[in-house]
Amino acid sequence: VTPDVEAAVADAFPREWGRVVATLIRMTGDWDLAEECAQDAFALALERWPRDGVPRRPGAWLTTTARNRALDRLRRAATEATKLQETAVLPRSDGADDDGDDGSVPDDRLRLIFTCCHPALPLEARVALTLRTLAGLTTAEIARAFLVSEPTMAKRLVRAKGKIRHAAIPYRVPPARLLPERTGGVLAVLYLLFNEGYSATSGADLVRQELCAEAIRLARTLTTLMPDEPEALGLLALMLLQHARRAARVDDAGDIVTLEHQDRARWDTSEIDEGVGVLDAALRHDRAGPYQLQAAIAACHATAAHAADTDWAQIAHLYGRLAQLVPSAVVELNRAVAVAMADGPAAGLTLVEALDASGALTGYHLLPATRADLLHRLGRRAEAAASYRDALELAATDAERRYLAGRLAETTDQG
Amino acid sequence: MYDLLWAPIPVAASRELALSARPDAPVIADARWRRASQAIRRRTAQPVRRFAEHREVIPEEASPEPWVEEMQRRGVLRDGSRLRPVSDATTVRLHGGEVVLSDGPFAETKEQIAGFDVIECEDLDEAVEVASKHPVAKFGAIEVRPFWEE
Numbered sequence: 001v002t003p004d005v006e007a008a009v010a011d012a013f014p015r016e017w018g019r020v021v022a023t024l025i026r027m028t029g030d031w032d033l034a035e036e037c038a039q040d041a042f043a044l045a046l047e048r049w050p051r052d053g054v055p056r057r058p059g060a061w062l063t064t065t066a067r068n069r070a071l072d073r074l075r076r077a078a079t080e081a082t083k084l085q086e087t088a089v090l091p092r093s094d095g096a097d098d099d100g101d102d103g104s105v106p107d108d109r110l111r112l113i114f115t116c117c118h119p120a121l122p123l124e125a126r127v128a129l130t131l132r133t134l135a136g137l138t139t140a141e142i143a144r145a146f147l148v149s150e151p152t153m154a155k156r157l158v159r160a161k162g163k164i165r166h167a168a169i170p171y172r173v174p175p176a177r178l179l180p181e182r183t184g185g186v187l188a189v190l191y192l193l194f195n196e197g198y199s200a201t202s203g204a205d206l207v208r209q210e211l212c213a214e215a216i217r218l219a220r221t222l223t224t225l226m227p228d229e230p231e232a233l234g235l236l237a238l239m240l241l242q243h244a245r246r247a248a249r250v251d252d253a254g255d256i257v258t259l260e261h262q263d264r265a266r267w268d269t270s271e272i273d274e275g276v277g278v279l280d281a282a283l284r285h286d287r288a289g290p291y292q293l294q295a296a297i298a299a300c301h302a303t304a305a306h307a308a309d310t311d312w313a314q315i316a317h318l319y320g321r322l323a324q325l326v327p328s329a330v331v332e333l334n335r336a337v338a339v340a341m342a343d344g345p346a347a348g349l350t351l352v353e354a355l356d357a358s359g360a361l362t363g364y365h366l367l368p369a370t371r372a373d374l375l376h377r378l379g380r381r382a383e384a385a386a387s388y389r390d391a392l393e394l395a396a397t398d399a400e401r402r403y404l405a406g407r408l409a410e411t412t413d414q415g
Numbered sequence: 416m417y418d419l420l421w422a423p424i425p426v427a428a429s430r431e432l433a434l435s436a437r438p439d440a441p442v443i444a445d446a447r448w449r450r451a452s453q454a455i456r457r458r459t460a461q462p463v464r465r466f467a468e469h470r471e472v473i474p475e476e477a478s479p480e481p482w483v484e485e486m487q488r489r490g491v492l493r494d495g496s497r498l499r500p501v502s503d504a505t506t507v508r509l510h511g512g513e514v515v516l517s518d519g520p521f522a523e524t525k526e527q528i529a530g531f532d533v534i535e536c537e538d539l540d541e542a543v544e545v546a547s548k549h550p551v552a553k554f555g556a557i558e559v560r561p562f563w564e565e
Contacts, residue, residue: 120539167561170538178540 005049009042012058014217017042017136019059020066022108025133025171028070031161035133037073041066109134110173110225113218117186118169125160126189127196132157134221135214145196145208183226187235187291190219194239198246212243223278233282234292240275241298244268256399260307272302293322312341329360337370345377365394369404376411385411482549486534491545495532529555 020041024034041062055061116129128146131137137145143153163169174182197211219236226232248262257263279295297318304310319335332355340348352371361367372387388408395401479497486492501520508515520527529551536542539559546557 118539120543166564167559168536168538170540174540 002050005046005054008049008054008058009045012045012062013042013136016059016062018109018112018134018221019107020063021133021136022112023063024066024070025112026108027067028074029171031133031164033070033073034066037066037069038062038136040069044069107225109221111171113186113222113225114173114182115164115169115171117182117189118164119182119185120167120169121160121163123189123192125156127193128153128156129160130189130193130218131214134218137214145211183229183231186222187231190215190222191235191239191291193218194242198242209246212239212246215239216243228285230282230285230287231289231291233278233285234289234295237275237279237282238291238295238298240271240278241295241302244271244275244302254399256403258403259301264305267302275299276303288321288325290322290326293318293325297322310341312338313343316342329355329358330364333361333367333370340374340377345374349374349378363394365391365396365400365404367391368394369407372407372411376407381411479550485548486532486545491534491536491541493533493535495530497530498528500529501527 017038020038021034024037025031028034044065045058045062049055112134113130116133117126121129124146128142131142131145132139139154139157140150143150146153148156164171173179193211194215197209197213197215199208216236216239219232219239222232223229223236245262245267247268248264248266249257251257275295276299279292279299282292282295297315300311300315300318316335316338319331319338323331323335332351336348336351336355339351349371352367352374355361356367356371368387368390372384372391375381375384375387385408388404388411392401392404392408395404483492483495504518504520506517506519506521508517532549534542534545536545542559546552546559549557551557
């Protein structure tokens, strides 16, 4: 195999895997068969393309090859009468490059992603199925990314496919009455996938960091499949804008660097530009949603040349709108921080104290941490120190505790 | 008329019943249900289990009549019945060839099966829609479980 051909196959894989699997599932109704035949098709490409040349439309070649493979295997397993009937309805194909599936036929990947993300499946299975069938990650890769053994992950996938079959989870894009809710479910799975990767910081977590790239790739696919869904664009924009800052998020010692102290030269400007462009496209639909608002907030941060240039009034406004759409005490806390930056610490503190009194965030370390920061800025050092101590008691990770201990020391030194 | 409460049974036997069993979820079967399940084996069949939080109290607004009428009209409902409370249940086991009876249900859980329905639907989305319209969904919970097919 020449390097050229190998590159062509490697290039086709992330683009075409999901499409081939999705089409084969529709044709055969058999998820395992679909995956195996897709695998066979890519293996055959490595064998044939050096001899015959890379086909004009690699995707169509792969789909046709996988389909013929499925036909063969179903015929061979012809003892099962029902499957014979299925082969009878499979369209016949004579050439390898005759499949007009470039836009003329609705993309099966959309059915696949909605089925993978069906709410009747356990959340972890939704994530794993999406990575396996749409992104083409191997079971071993998914197991490593989610820190479980390969047999455990294999079992999870088998069980999920079993439930799809036995409970008859439909292989389709949901009807209009279910679509908004189900779309939200798909976006939530992709965002979870992204956050799994984003929260991984150390070098040993490299496999997990790859999840960010997969999530972005899947979100990109979703935006092409649902071009009129501004929240899909919003999610893609949010991921791009967060991903652009990844290199500056931790220092060499692995400690968290807060936004205001990050080295902005280490931000990926081309990814920021792309994120802002995608967000603009989303906002043109004039149907704001939680992902678009979060992306807009991320854009306010990402486009400020210096921390001091951040448009905090705009951020406070965006958090206000977000709180209207998704009432949440955490959003309120973020709004309080933005208000403190825009209108001064006293205005922010009023909001934080109200939240504190409501009891909605009891046990959440960022509430006393925020309170402490605002008190410190108001020069009320003794109260600030007490709040930092409250926060330290609640913080879950070492990195967070180190950060808070540092701030506490600063407060008491000056006092 | 009695309903028989079946404890979890081996796979071979459960096929005969066209029911799947899980150790922590009691399965109710009776002759009528078996007949119904055999008749509809070809298509997806989803039994809807009704659970009530409070064993004996079925609120007035929970009358299933309108639901039963609607689902019969739609051709979805195959069979179904309320069950007497667990205080009327008898559990049967065979120990070394001896029939051993005990009073009450075989699993003491907070939620008890208060009834069941056999419905016939295109897919899980339709079964969920049908279940969500049942009055018990408002104050209890409904487990949707497919029949064992093949």
